[in-house]
Amino acid sequence: MSRPRIVVVGAGFGGLHTVRHLERRIPNGAADIALVAPNDYMLYSPLLPQVASGLLTPQSVAMSVHRLMKKTRFVPGYAVGVDTQDHTVVVRRPTGELAPVPYDRLVLAPGGLTREFDIPGLTEHAYGAKTLAEAVLLRDHVLGQLELANDSKDPIEREERCRFVVVGGGYTGVETAASLMRLCQEAAHLYPELRSVIRWHLVDIAPKVLPELGDRLGRKALNLLRNLGIEVKLKVTVREVTADKVVLTDGRALPCRTLIWTAGVSPSPLMETLGKPTMRGRLEVGADLSVPGEPDVFAIGDAAAVPNLSSAESAYCPPTAQYASRQAATVAQNVVNSILGRPLREFKHKDMGLVVDLSGSDALARIMQFDLSGLPALGVTRGYHVMSVPSTTARARIIANWGIRAVTGGEVARMGFADEGRPSSFVANEKVDYLDAESARKAGARLRENEEDRYGD
Numbered sequence: 001m002s003r004p005r006i007v008v009v010g011a012g013f014g015g016l017h018t019v020r021h022l023e024r025r026i027p028n029g030a031a032d033i034a035l036v037a038p039n040d041y042m043l044y045s046p047l048l049p050q051v052a053s054g055l056l057t058p059q060s061v062a063m064s065v066h067r068l069m070k071k072t073r074f075v076p077g078y079a080v081g082v083d084t085q086d087h088t089v090v091v092r093r094p095t096g097e098l099a100p101v102p103y104d105r106l107v108l109a110p111g112g113l114t115r116e117f118d119i120p121g122l123t124e125h126a127y128g129a130k131t132l133a134e135a136v137l138l139r140d141h142v143l144g145q146l147e148l149a150n151d152s153k154d155p156i157e158r159e160e161r162c163r164f165v166v167v168g169g170g171y172t173g174v175e176t177a178a179s180l181m182r183l184c185q186e187a188a189h190l191y192p193e194l195r196s197v198i199r200w201h202l203v204d205i206a207p208k209v210l211p212e213l214g215d216r217l218g219r220k221a222l223n224l225l226r227n228l229g230i231e232v233k234l235k236v237t238v239r240e241v242t243a244d245k246v247v248l249t250d251g252r253a254l255p256c257r258t259l260i261w262t263a264g265v266s267p268s269p270l271m272e273t274l275g276k277p278t279m280r281g282r283l284e285v286g287a288d289l290s291v292p293g294e295p296d297v298f299a300i301g302d303a304a305a306v307p308n309l310s311s312a313e314s315a316y317c318p319p320t321a322q323y324a325s326r327q328a329a330t331v332a333q334n335v336v337n338s339i340l341g342r343p344l345r346e347f348k349h350k351d352m353g354l355v356v357d358l359s360g361s362d363a364l365a366r367i368m369q370f371d372l373s374g375l376p377a378l379g380v381t382r383g384y385h386v387m388s389v390p391s392t393t394a395r396a397r398i399i400a401n402w403g404i405r406a407v408t409g410g411e412v413a414r415m416g417f418a419d420e421g422r423p424s425s426f427v428a429n430e431k432v433d434y435l436d437a438e439s440a441r442k443a444g445a446r447l448r449e450n451e452e453d454r455y456g457d
């Protein structure tokens with residue numbers, strides 16, 4: 001192979017870190033590296049709830065890939081199919097056209113989407129909290145509801161607009177509910193009549209919130225949420241959603257115009273299109289992160305089922321940023337080893353713990369089995385995020401935003417993104433049309449032919 005073509009799909013924790021490790025390991029000009037992703041930024045999703053509450057600007061958590069990569073070509077678009085026979089990724093460009101991207105080694109790291117459930121009304125009415133656009137939209141929507149409620153004399157409309165239901169007791173749901181509750185408290189200074197009407201609910205089918213934190217910290221999280229004024233309801237979920245109510249499985253009907261759905265992530269549908277074994281949609285890979293039977297294709301992150309060699313409790317690595325970033329280092333090394341014909345390494349990582357920012361000065365952290373709460377946890381949580389963002393510019397922006405907020409307080413003006421006519425449901429926001437293996441093969445062959453006609457061999 002003269003100049004191997006390495007294609008990485010996805011610019012998140014897995015994909016972007018893979019590219020950066022490859023750039024460090026491969027001498028200048030020794031390989032062509034391409035990164036395929038729909039957006040030209042890496043989203044630092046653990047801080048998204050702080051964007052939803054307006055504590056951080058969207059730019060602080062969206063790091064330009066062009067600034068972070070030195071020798072990699074950026075291909076804008078979604079990978080919608082993979083022709084593994086002819087080693088081609090089919091990319092749908094932002095213009096809607098399909099384009100072929102040939103590879104010698106492929107790393108798939110497309111992450112996941114908000115998980116849908118077969119609940120009447122969910123796909124039409126539920127808001128997501130997973131993408132940057134959703135976080136910005138959510139803030140606008142919540143503030144818009146308060147404004148409209150304040151302007152209404154109808155007590156029923158006021159109640160519906162001032163009630164917010166978050167589904168999911170994991171870190172996304174807990175942090176989103178806590179941050180947006182604080183945003184509402186800040187906004188309520190402007191709307192004193194609404195103070196007693198604003199209600200936040202957090203519901204989960206599980207018997208506890210944040211099970212990853214263990215029993216003691218989990219109970220603490222529950223108390224902190226309740227002290228903040230969030231009504232937490234466990235062992236229930238949503239039975240039905242309409243434009244003006246949420247019906248729970250215990251029969252309670254909550255008059256409400258905002259359901260925020262954070263109940264899990266489903267792996268990118270791209271993984272199923274390969275026609276290879278998957279585990280609940282995650283593409284199965286070996287401990288060396290390669291796809292069995294496809295030695296040139298690797299997969300990591302939330303969309304891959306990676307054997308967890310360091311844990312006796314879970315067979316597969318959890319879908320977290322921590323694991324995706326660590327897998328990136330191993331996969332980059334293995335791509336290089338496979339090109340050089342060297343043996344591949346197995347991925348092993350011991351979980352470091354979890355940090356949860358409940359906004360204000362409340363935080364919880366479990367680091368290497370040490371439990372922290374209060375200010376020490378807040379210090380560790382914020383320090384961890386600052387160290388983990390891969391860009392000095394973003395680091396500076398985040399610290400500056402926290403500093404400005406501490407001095408000036410919060411800002412509660414809407415930006416106008418949640419106005420009529422814009423898609424709000426997470427399904428409309430995150431939808432992409434994928435190709436199955438056969439269609440990808442046909443599209444790949446047709447596209448390669450067109451390219452040859454255009455440019456010659």
Ligand SMILES: Cc1cc2nc3c(=O)[nH]c(=O)nc-3n(C[C@H](O)[C@H](O)[C@H](O)COP(=O)(O)OP(=O)(O)OC[C@H]3O[C@@H](n4cnc5c(N)ncnc54)[C@H](O)[C@@H]3O)c2cc1C
Nearest residue numbers: 010011012013014046079110111301302319320321322324
């Ligand atoms: C609100 C929130 C809070 C979180 N908090 C934490 C936390 O505190 N700690 C923690 O460890 N984890 C946290 N996570 C989880 C963490 O963000 C994920 O586990 C991590 O992002 C997974 O990395 P990834 O590379 O697999 O996917 P992602 O980081 O999601 O990256 C996927 C990339 O692929 C791109 N993409 C998607 N489809 C395609 C396609 N078809 N073609 C090309 N590109 C595509 C996306 O645009 C994106 O660039 C949180 C997640 C959310 C949403």
